[in-house]
Amino acid sequence: MQQSLLQLSGYDRRELLAEANRARNRGRDRRVIAVYRRILLEEPRNVEVALRAAPLLAHSGEGFEAWQLFRSAAKELFRARRYEACLGVFRDACRCIPHEFDAWRLRAELEIKLGREEAAYETLLEGRRQFSRPRERAQAIALLVRARAIEPWDPDVALDMAGLYTRTDQVGVALELLESLARRSTARQLRRVRWMQLRITLSFRHAWLWLRAVLGEPQPNDSKQSLAPPEPFEHLFPEPTNEQGEETLTLEHEVSF
Numbered sequence: 001m002q003q004s005l006l007q008l009s010g011y012d013r014r015e016l017l018a019e020a021n022r023a024r025n026r027g028r029d030r031r032v033i034a035v036y037r038r039i040l041l042e043e044p045r046n047v048e049v050a051l052r053a054a055p056l057l058a059h060s061g062e063g064f065e066a067w068q069l070f071r072s073a074a075k076e077l078f079r080a081r082r083y084e085a086c087l088g089v090f091r092d093a094c095r096c097i098p099h100e101f102d103a104w105r106l107r108a109e110l111e112i113k114l115g116r117e118e119a120a121y122e123t124l125l126e127g128r129r130q131f132s133r134p135r136e137r138a139q140a141i142a143l144l145v146r147a148r149a150i151e152p153w154d155p156d157v158a159l160d161m162a163g164l165y166t167r168t169d170q171v172g173v174a175l176e177l178l179e180s181l182a183r184r185s186t187a188r189q190l191r192r193v194r195w196m197q198l199r200i201t202l203s204f205r206h207a208w209l210w211l212r213a214v215l216g217e218p219q220p221n222d223s224k225q226s227l228a229p230p231e232p233f234e235h236l237f238p239e240p241t242n243e244q245g246e247e248t249l250t251l252e253h254e255v256s257f
Helices: 002-008 013-025 029-042 047-059 063-079 083-096 101-113 117-129 134-150 155-167 171-182 187-201 204-215
Strands: none
Touching (some): 029 047, 063 083, 083 101, 101 117, 101 134, 117 134, 134 155, 155 171, 155 187, 171 187, 187 204
């Protein structure tokens, strides 16, 4: 019925798809995108066309529109409980628009829901590497916070995170994290931790601690430092609320699109 109404309005999906294929064979990507936009205007939930258009848009520098299409397609697949296909969409989005934070976040979130924490951990670390510019430090920290919820005391992750905290004027948080890491470090790791503490503070105390680590001497037990657990990830992405401030349920109560 809907297709008949669309045909009556002068819309013919088959003809438009054929036109898009002809344009693509001639290398006319702008025309292909225009045709796909025409189809999506009439059929906004058409997953197949959305996934054809999104990579072309990303390649053309239209990253925001590309992500909207990837996201809407993933949402439709998730609603249909096609979780593997949904995950594939997020993988393609991460590849095509690597600086889209939500692509990495949602991919890792879905992998966790599917019980693939190791894959999610690798996704989060790969995503963090895409956010290396100063204005992207908040995104990098958020991905590492989630990674630490899976593997709390990976020294490379904790040291990276401490460096990011330092560069975002959160020196106290960085030092507390490093002191907690020091209590769990091997001798080799401890030298790295103490060296970073010294670089941050340039203090006599941390110079002394670093020297003791280099010499392999026992470290003092500083009871003033707390063994802070990894910062929770959920507060960075709070549940949406309605006008009365009450929490609303996310899609399927699982992945927040």
